[in-house]
Amino acid sequence: MASSMPPEALLEGVGDAGAAKHSGSEQSVLEKHVAFFDRNHDGVVYPWETFEGFRAIGAGYLLSMTGAFLIHFALSSKTRPEKYPSPFFPIEVKNIHLAKHGSDSGVYDSDGRFVSLKFEEIFRKFARTHGNALTSGELMAMLKANREPQDYKGWIGSWTEWMTLYNLCKDNNGLLRKEIVKGVYDGSLFERMERDRKPHKK
Ligand code: HEM
Numbered sequence: 342m343a344s345s346m347p348p349e350a351l352l353e354g355v356g357d358a359g360a361a362k363h364s365g366s367e368q369s370v371l372e373k374h375v376a377f378f379d380r381n382h383d384g385v386v387y388p389w390e391t392f393e394g395f396r397a398i399g400a401g402y403l404l405s406m407t408g409a410f411l412i413h414f415a416l417s418s419k420t421r422p423e424k425y426p427s428p429f430f431p432i433e434v435k436n437i438h439l440a441k442h443g444s445d446s447g448v449y450d451s452d453g454r455f456v457s458l459k460f461e462e463i464f465r466k467f468a469r470t471h472g473n474a475l476t477s478g479e480l481m482a483m484l485k486a487n488r489e490p491q492d493y494k495g496w497i498g499s500w501t502e503w504m505t506l507y508n509l510c511k512d513n514n515g516l517l518r519k520e521i522v523k524g525v526y527d528g529s530l531f532e533r534m535e536r537d538r539k540p541h542k543k
């Protein structure tokens with residue numbers, strides 16, 4: 342479905358996730374994660390923009406199609422409280438914190454802010470082999486540990502997010518490095534991946 346990325350290409354310039362706060366007009370870190378997919382910067386993400394964003398970071402056609410379909414089907418109405426469901430499945434960036442699910446890492450708080458302690462905890466608890474990277478087995482152990490009882494939607498949501506990240510960004514040794522994970526939270530990883538791919542486009 343997706344191939345390994347050269348890790349050094351992904352690391353440069355990513356991972357300023359702790360800097361943003363959720364105050365006034367400033368975007369929360371979770372809003373930034375999603376804003377990458379708002380290709381025309383109008384505050385609303387449509388499925389075709391998510392598809393385009395997936396393609397821009399190197400995801401295959403099938404992953405991009407199913408990713409866009411499932412994300413918008415699952416999240417659209419949550420981000421549009423008190424509005425009728427739209428056949429275009431829009432996601433409102435400013436309300437993305439309403440689309441959070443259970444059984445996650447807790448790195449985003451309920452307002453979509455970045456919780457450094459929770460981020461560090463992932464690696465302190467689960468990165469047993471290398472310290473600054475997760476093996477696929479360690480990632481699975483983390484997902485299991487994060488599961489809340491009977492929260493099947495949350496289990497599937499978390500599994501999908503982390504497996505997509507792992508498949509797109511694992512290094513040649515099958516490791517998911519800490520810097521990569523940090524960059525996914527504020528979306529700076531996505532920007533970097535898109536920039537790194539552009540020169541290779543024909
Ligand atoms: C290749 C694309 C994407 C990847 C690899 C990805 C990966 C991730 C990861 C790893 C998390 C952290 C989960 C945790 O802390 O346990 C996350 C959270 C989240 N993502 Fe994405 N994501 C992608 C695209 C999107 C898109 C397009 C949207 C919506 C438009 C989205 C919405 C969210 C939301 C709402 C959360 C918070 C979930 C929670 O903490 O409950 N993501 N994502």
Ligand SMILES: [Ca+2]
Nearest residue numbers: 379381383385
């Ligand atoms: Ca848009």
